[in-house]
Structure formats: structure tokens, C-alpha cells
Amino acid sequence: MSTVAMRVHRVLLEALGPLRWWPGESPFEVMVGAVLVQNTAWRNVERAIENLRDAYALAPHRLAALATAELEELIRPAGYFRIKARRLRNLVDFVVARYDGSLEAMRAVDVQQLREELLAVSGVGPETADSILLYALDKPVMVVDAYTHRIWARHGWIDYDADYHRLREHIAGELPDEAPLLNELHAELVHVGHHWCKRVPRCDQCPLAPLLPAGGVVEP
Numbered sequence: 672m673s674t675v676a677m678r679v680h681r682v683l684l685e686a687l688g689p690l691r692w693w694p695g696e697s698p699f700e701v702m703v704g705a706v707l708v709q710n711t712a713w714r715n716v717e718r719a720i721e722n723l724r725d726a727y728a729l730a731p732h733r734l735a736a737l738a739t740a741e742l743e744e745l746i747r748p749a750g751y752f753r754i755k756a757r758r759l760r761n762l763v764d765f766v767v768a769r770y771d772g773s774l775e776a777m778r779a780v781d782v783q784q785l786r787e788e789l790l791a792v793s794g795v796g797p798e799t800a801d802s803i804l805l806y807a808l809d810k811p812v813m814v815v816d817a818y819t820h821r822i823w824a825r826h827g828w829i830d831y832d833a834d835y836h837r838l839r840e841h842i843a844g845e846l847p848d849e850a851p852l853l854n855e856l857h858a859e860l861v862h863v864g865h866h867w868c869k870r871v872p873r874c875d876q877c878p879l880a881p882l883l884p885a886g887g888v889v890e891p
Contacts, residue, residue, distance in 0.1 A: 674845035675828055679879065680852065683859035686878035692858035693806040698774045700729050701807040702766075705799050706759045707749040718748035731772030735763045758794025765792045774808065782810045797835050805857070811848035814857045815839045818864025825872065826882055827889040 694713070695701035700720060707716045720729070722745040728734045734742070743756040769788065770776040777785060782804060789800040804810040815838045823829040829841055846853065867877035872888055874880045 676842050676845035676856065679822075679882065680846075680856045680859065682878055682882065683863065684855065687859060687862060690855060690858040690862060692854070692861070693802070695806070696724075697729065698807040699731060700724075702762070702774070702803050703729065703734070703759065705802040705807070706762060706794070707746060707755055709751075709755065709758075709799065711750045715749050719746040722746065722748070731763055731766050731774075735760070735767050735772075754794075761793045762789075762795060765789075778808045778810075782812060785810070786812070797839070801839070805850060805854055809850050811850045811853055813839055813843040813846065813853050815842060816857075816861070816864075818868060819857075819860050822860060822863060822868050822879065824891070825868065825888045826879070827884050831891040 693701055693704070694717075695704055703723065704716050704720060707719050723729050723734070726737075726741075726745055728737055728742075728745065737745075739756060739760070742760065743752045746752050746755055746759070749755055765788070766772055766774070766777070780788075785808070786800055786804060789795050789803060790797065795803075798814065798816055801812045801814040804812040805814050815835060819842070820829075820833065820838055823838065823842070824831045824833070829838055833841070843853075846856070863877060863879060867873045868879075874883065874888060
């Protein structure tokens with residue numbers, strides 16, 4: 672398959688090597704991290720997850736049994752801890768009520784049905800749902816984020832006004848339904864966003880610079 676998305680993947684794989692992201696010791700820990708990482712840096716999420724691990728709460732039924740005040744205190748390092756405690760409890764209550772806490776049972780469900788179920792959980796938006804599907808449940812789902820949008824728009828591959836759904840469908844349509852590849856591409860794009868495609872771009876150091884149009888970065 673020869674598409675823009677595949678070319679980006681090949682260029683970044685050659686430049687960066689395999690990244691094998693998302694960090695997490697278990698699928699449920701990855702699911703929890705997908706909620707906690709909203710609007711914060713990953714280092715803060717790591718501290719919150721360590722607190723949950725020390726409290727032996729990184730299992731669906733155990734986390735569901737925590738008192739709200741205790742959960743809030745454990746995840747305080749992730750910021751917005753009261754909001755995130757509600758969102759996390761909503762997600763965990765769904766997993767326990769619908770699937771008896773079994774991520775294996777969730778994994779057996781059709782991906783589109785499961786995505787719709789996750790999006791119906793209060794506090795779970797498209798990026799969080801797709802992150803859970805891809806990274807916790809190994810479903811072939813493309814995750815896009817602000818970095819992805821910035822990279823695609825600056826290269827002129829999509830309009831700056833494209834929303835999450837349009838960008839996701841645009842890129843997914845250029846890729847095979849293979850979870851490992853989609854996992855790796857998203858990790859690569861996050862790396863590019865962290866290091867080069869910042870608010871002020873550092874194109875001279877970016878491996879994707881050769882893919883820019885002749886006039887350079889496309890401005891909004």
C-alpha cells in the first residue's frame with residue numbers, strides 16, 4: 672500500500688526505530704492511563720498510577736470498590752482529580768456492569784459496537800475511546816490527537832479546520848486494519864510532536880521535513 676500515511680510511517684520507522692508505545696503493565700492499567708492522561712503530561716499520570724498500584728487498586732472490581740475520596744486522593748498527581756475520578760469511575764462501572772470486569776470479554780466484541788459503548792460513557796471522548804480500543808484491547812483503530820492534526824495540516828494533507836472524526840477517517844482510510852502498525856504510527860507521530868512539530872516548528876531537524884510541500888510549512 673502506497674499512501675501518505677504509509678510513507679510517513681516508513682520514514683519515521685527508519686528514523687526512530689520501533690517505539691512500542693503505550694506504557695503500561697496490564698491492559699487495565701493502559702485503560703486507566705487513557706483517562707488520566709487527559710489534559711496532563713504522562714509523568715503526572717505515572718505518579719497517579721503508581722499510587723493506584725501501591726493501593727492494589729489496578730483491577731476493575733478493586734477500583735470500583737474504592738470510596739470516591741480515596742480515589743480522588745490517589746489520582747491527585749494527574750490533575751483535575753475530582754473530574755477524572757468521576758470519569759474513571761464511570762468507565763470502571765461500565766466495565767464491571769457490562770463485562771463483569773473482564774477485558775477479555777470486551778476484546779471479543781465487535782470494534783464498532785465497543786467504540787459506541789465506550790463513547791456512551793460520560794467523560795470518554797473519541798480520543799480516549801480509541802486509545803482504549805487500540806492500546807488496551809488490541810483493536811485496529813487509528814488514534815489521532817493534536818500532534819497528528821498539526822503534522823497533517825502543516826504538510827497540507829488535510830485542512831486546518833478538520834475535526835477529530837474527519838482526520839481519523841482520512842488517515843485510517845490510507846492504512847491496513849493492523850493494530851501493531853496503527854499503534855506504531857501513533858507513537859511515531861507523538862514523538863514527532865514532542866520533539867519537532869511544536870507550536871513553533873523545528874523542521875530543520877524533523878525526519879518528515881522532506882515531505883513538506885515546496886513552499887514549506889502550510890500556514891493556517
